[in-house]
Amino acid sequence: MVPTSYYLILSAVLFGLGVLAFVFKRNIITIFMAIELMLNAVNLAFVAFSQALHKSDGEVFVLFVIVVAAAEAAVGLGIIILTARNRRSLNVERVDLLKL
Amino acid sequence: MxxxxxxxxxxxxxxxxxxxxxxxxxxxxxxxxxxxxxxxxxxxxxxxxxxxxxxxxxxxxxxxxxxxxxxxxxxxxxxxEEERTNFSKLASFAGVPLALALAGLIAAAIARSTVHMPAATTGELTSTRELSKLLFSQFVYPFELTSFLILVAILGAIVLAQRERH
Known part of the structure; x- marks a missing residue:
């Protein structure tokens, strides 16, 4: 059997890599993918805790997270299409209208 | 092993x-x-x-x-291909320490939370029936709310992505 802490460590590593991708990447689509990666890492922790504590609540939360992520992807990609159409670029550094 | x-x-x-x-x-x-x-x-x-x-x-x-x-x-x-730009001065010197701080924070939380955890996962299948019972009894209100959320997201995506009419 695999100890629960292994799953939690993997979840933390994936979350950290997601944060790194979020900070390092310049393409707005890739940044959005980094957010999905972080959501996936959190889901892994949810399922690990749910199995360790013998309660199914965690898996129900995972289903909710997946639904919210799907809704977020639909709206977010709509915004990305709009931004790309207006700014003619996918680089986040070029979207700086609010910058001083 | x-x-x-x-x-x-x-x-x-x-x-x-x-x-x-x-x-x-x-x-x-x-x-x-x-x-x-x-x-x-x-x-x-x-x-x-x-x-x-x-x-x-x-x-x-x-x-x-x-x-x-x-x-x-x-x-x-x-x-x-992604173009490389180096516009951010803050990220260049604060980025690595902040990433290390985040990693330390998560590591500390895991170390603290797994002390009282059961040692191993069971690996036995959670029945889908049990999951659906929970979803349609205890969590039925959030479940209905997610369907509303999906509806709003579909409408939002359509409104955002359509071409402007003149």
Missing amino acids: SAVLVIFFILAGLAVFGAVALIVQSHPIHSALSLILVMLCLAGLYLLMGAEFVAAVQIIVYGGAVMVLFVFVIMLLNAG
């Missing part, structure tokens, strides 16, 4: 490899394929833990629907 542990390390290694590849690749379509690899590995890990329904939903919704949407948008916008 038991077979389950071997499978865990193979899947975990592939998942971490995919996440690193997502950062290293400069083309968005390669990053998207790396992310699909991560999601498939996570589905395998869910199966390993005995969460069969979550594993199926992970493959169908994440690996299928969401990633197809991503690939579709990448092709629609004809996204090319």
